[in-house]
Amino acid sequence: MVTTSETPTGLSPTSPSGLQTRRPTLHDVAARAGVSKSLVSLALQGSPKVAPASREAILAAADELGYRPNRTASSLVRQRTHTIGVHILDLHNPVFAEILDGVQEAVRRNGYSTLLVTGNADPATERTEITRLLESRVEGLVLIAHRLSDEALSAIAREVPTVVVTWRTDGIAGLDSVAGDDVAGARLAVDHLVTLGHSRIAHVSGGDNRIALQRRAGYERAMADHALAPLVVDGAFTEQGGYVGAETAVGAGATALVVANDLAAIGALAALRARGLRVPDDVSVVGYDGMRLLDSLDLTTVAQPLAEMGRVAADLLIKRIDVPDTPSTHRRVETRLVARGSSGMAPTHARGRQAAEPWSSST
Amino acid sequence: MVTTSETPTGLSPTSPSGLQTRRPTLHDVAARAGVSKSLVSLALQGSPKVAPASREAILAAADELGYRPNRTASSLVRQRTHTIGVHILDLHNPVFAEILDGVQEAVRRNGYSTLLVTGNADPATERTEITRLLESRVEGLVLIAHRLSDEALSAIAREVPTVVVTWRTDGIAGLDSVAGDDVAGARLAVDHLVTLGHSRIAHVSGGDNRIALQRRAGYERAMADHALAPLVVDGAFTEQGGYVGAETAVGAGATALVVANDLAAIGALAALRARGLRVPDDVSVVGYDGMRLLDSLDLTTVAQPLAEMGRVAADLLIKRIDVPDTPSTHRRVETRLVARGSSGMAPTHARGRQAAEPWSSST
DNA sequence: CGCCTGAGTTGGAACGTTCCAATTCCGAGG
DNA sequence: CCTCGGAATTGGAACGTTCCAACTCAGGCG
Known part of the structure; x- marks a missing residue:
């Protein structure tokens, strides 16, 4: 389409690099298409009131200038x-x-x-x-x-x-x-491990934030309901937190870990590997959150949608x-337990122990 | 501080819920502080030209109204x-x-x-x-x-x-x-595995995007330089891609996998576990990218900073x-190889094979 | 006493849009 | 030929800010 070119505005000005110096505005497009800025605005919004010929000219002009609407201006006047x-x-x-x-x-x-x-x-x-x-x-x-x-x-x-x-x-x-429901979720983890014959179930905590405290409370209540002695070790919502937490927990003789979240559970896994402990034969691990990656890692977890x-x-x-x-x-x-390969039967020597027996540092 | 309150603007209007209906503007603050909007603007920008008393009144008014500057307006006029x-x-x-x-x-x-x-x-x-x-x-x-x-x-x-x-x-x-340098990086992985005695080194590709193709090319050139027969299997930059790729690769008798990225390497690990293959005893795995998580997972990788x-x-x-x-x-x-537990010596029965021997589906 | 200076303050234009009200244009109907 | 109505188009105000130029007002100085 041929546009009459007595309009003052030509192509957008460019610096030597080809980078535009001043961005074209509605006004520039209007000048190039030979119409008013109002009509350009209307046309670009797809209003049916614009005559087909004008619309075409406007779209062409906008395209040629590389016009890009300015959102800040638009949202200022629209108040949205x-x-x-x-x-x-x-x-x-x-x-x-x-x-x-x-x-x-x-x-x-x-x-x-x-x-x-x-x-x-x-x-x-x-x-x-x-x-x-x-x-x-x-x-x-x-x-x-x-x-x-x-x-x-x-x-x-x-x-x-x-x-x-x-x-x-x-x-x-x-x-x-x-x-x-983090309290109920942590309970799911404990119940699962109890069913597998564990009694020395430790909790690697996620620190003192709200969620971590909820999960911890859920663990503690569930342990109490099963008449089991709880052991909470300090951890964090990170791999490192899980790593150090797992170390102290197994040092204290835990055969199962309820870890505060999945990331920390991955760290716990690393700690167990470093100690030469097998999962789940020696120690079971349950994470929390249900991230997709855990499927590949074969980690049991309390999953949330x-x-x-x-x-x-x-x-x-x-x-x-x-x-x-x-x-x-x-x-x-809804929170549910997804059982995978990281949780299994308690080791025979640890099974059926007296429930509320105090924790000792035996292996 | 007591402000004279004959100014028309009171506290910002709120709806029953306490949610503000109209956000206060510079103008509102100015009215409440009894100065002009220009001075409010100046004061809020911390200009030294504003008299201490005015500044204080303005800050107080802004605070009382819950004034929040409007970035869209500001960046519109500032052009930044x-x-x-x-x-x-x-x-x-x-x-x-x-x-x-x-x-x-x-x-x-x-x-x-x-x-x-x-x-x-x-x-x-x-x-x-x-x-x-x-x-x-x-x-x-x-x-x-x-x-x-x-x-x-x-x-x-x-x-x-x-x-x-x-x-x-x-x-x-x-x-x-x-x-x-993805070509050089893939070569690092191959060299590492060759040093460990591997010859049946397969590549789980990352698809047909630019990076994947570069890494693949690096693998292929390195294999050629070692006079080894290459095997490239289709994969993707995802866990699933690594999973299926690893399956076909070990099906073809690979003892080592150069996987296109770390995520896929995690998937490959899962595939090997599912097949009952041990890492690195039966199959070595090398990832690519160097994400922190791999440290916990004990995965060898080609790391980038x-x-x-x-x-x-x-x-x-x-x-x-x-x-x-x-x-x-x-x-x-700079790209470098970070050796971890997922790569080890080639299984004895596979070691020292004839280099360019064609691949067969033996295990 | 008037002038100058400078500190403090102010009005108003501008930024690039949107959208309302007003205007032009054109053909149909009287 | 004039009027009317609808379609198409337009000017201008507004959005909330920044910043320039201009203004006020003391106080100091000649």
């Missing part, structure tokens, strides 16, 4: 960003990636897009990154785990619809949550964006 | 976003998270922040997500792997400073890249943002 902010506690833990899958799926299905951000387990960067999301005027916030105080969290929830994935937020008004958690969270959030004044809902997802 | 866009091919692969660590570190050190986005290995979403970054006017783009065509890539590079991490982009002008790659990439990018017209630089990072 159609964007959901997502904070991930730790990108190194594949569990969070799996939750994110579900979030993205639901967010996109609802016509929003996501802005992803991570504090990498550092509370200070976590704060600044979330602040950044709020300043970018995201319309909702998904927190895939976080380290905020209850006050900080509720302040945020007052500002923008928010949903927390991974733990319940009962006390705090105006925000939703999606989580599994991760992608579904993300999906449910995003759906709750979008509902809350549409109807801001809904009471908080806290969704509980 | 101070934001780097980062695209990650696949969040499920921890390798990319480790590269991202380096990127974030360098980006923050230089006073920028990041906007993270993932296509989750789907080319279509990848495109829309990158488009989104461009429309948000990021000042630079880091692509931690991607599936764009060369044309698409160079079009983007013409629009915004861009750096690709993970593979070289020699042919394409105006963008930088950071990568390891992942975080450093990210750091170097971000530094190159920021240099290019400052000085747009610099010639492309392609940084090569």
Whole structure:
């Protein structure tokens, strides 16, 4: 198509490298197509009111100039960003990636897009990154785990619809949550090991965060219900945490480990290998979370429907964006034990021991 | 501090839920503090020209109203976003998270922040997500792997400073890249296995993407140099790819596997376990990438300095943002073999075989 | 006493969109 | 030939910020 070229604006100016110096605007496109900026705006939004000929000319001009709409300007005037902010506690833990899958799926299905951000387990960067999301005027916030105080969290929830994935937020008004039942989940692990004849079942803890404490409580209650002596050793939600935790646990004579999460369970496995202990013949290991990778690693775990958690969270959030004044809902997802090769019968010499016998450092 | 309250604006309006209906603006803060919006802007930016008393009043007003600056408005008028866009091919692969660590570190050190986005290995979403970054006017783009065509890539590079991490982009002008030498890296793996007495060394490929093909080429050349018959089986950069690839490879009598990446190597391990084969007694396995997790899994791998790659990439990018017209630089990072427990001497019955002997399906 | 200076403050234009109200254009109907 | 109506198009205000130029107001100095 031939455009009359008495319009002042030619092709976009380029620097020697070919990198554009000034980005073309609606105005430039309008000048090149010989119409007003309003019509260009209309045409690019696909309005049916634009005459076919004009539309064609505008699209051609935009293409020739390499026009790229400016989202910041658009969302400023529209007062909408159609964007959901997502904070991930730790990108190194594949569990969070799996939750994110579900979030993205639901967010996109609802016509929003996501802005992803991570504090990498550092509370200070976590704060600044979330602040950044709020300043970018995201319309909702998904927190895939976080380290905020209850006050900080509720302040945020007052500002923008928010949903927390991974733990319940009962006390705090105006925000939703999606989580599994960590107490019941830890009990599943203990029950499973008891069924296999274990009594010296130790728990490698995940530190003193909320989730870790819940799982620990579940372990302790289950042990008490089975009239077994509990042993909790310090660990963390990382491979290293699992490694050192497993070392002290087997040092104390444990034949089975309930590890705080999958990543730590992988670390525990490494510690056992380093000690020359076989899994599950000498020691059984059960993880927590249910990340996909564990299938390949043949690790027994307490599994949560991760992608579904993300999906449910995003759906709750979008509902809350549409109807801001809904009471908080806290969704509980089903937790189940997935038995794999890392858990087996207790070693014969350790089986059938007296239940509440105190722990000693025998091997 | 007592503020005179004849100003028209009171506290920000809230809906029954406590969720704010209209976000306070500079104007609201100005009204409440009894000054002009210009002075509020100045004060919030920490300008020394603002009188202490005014500053205090303004800060108090902002705090009381819960004022939150609007980044979209700010970046619109400033014509700067101070934001780097980062695209990650696949969040499920921890390798990319480790590269991202380096990127974030360098980006923050230089006073920028990041906007993270993932296509989750789907080319279509990848495109829309990158488009989104461009429309948000990021000042630079880091692509931690991607599936764009060369044309698409160079079009983007013409629009915004861009750096690709993970593979070289020699042919394409105006963008930088950071990568390891995949051909040499694969050779390291083969050499290592040959030293251990292996001759039936198979390669589980990573598909037909650029990197996979490079690694495959490195394997093939190294095998030829050792006068060994190569065997390449189809795989993918995923656990499943490694699983099926390993199955066919050992079916063909391989005693050692050079697997296309770490994730696939984990899958290969699972396949061997399922077949009752011991590692490394029956079969040795070498991965590629060097993700941290492999340390716990005791897997030999060809390691790349992942975080450093990210750091170097971000530094190159920021240099290019400052000085747009610099010639492309392609940084090569050092690749080295990290020997762990998954690679060992070739089984005695397979050792010292005739080198170029054709492969058969013996076990 | 008027002028100058500089500290402190302010109005208003600009950024690139969207969208409303107003305008032009053109053919049909009276 | 004039009027009307609908389709197509347009100007301009608005979004919330930044920043420049201009202004006010003391106080010091000649």
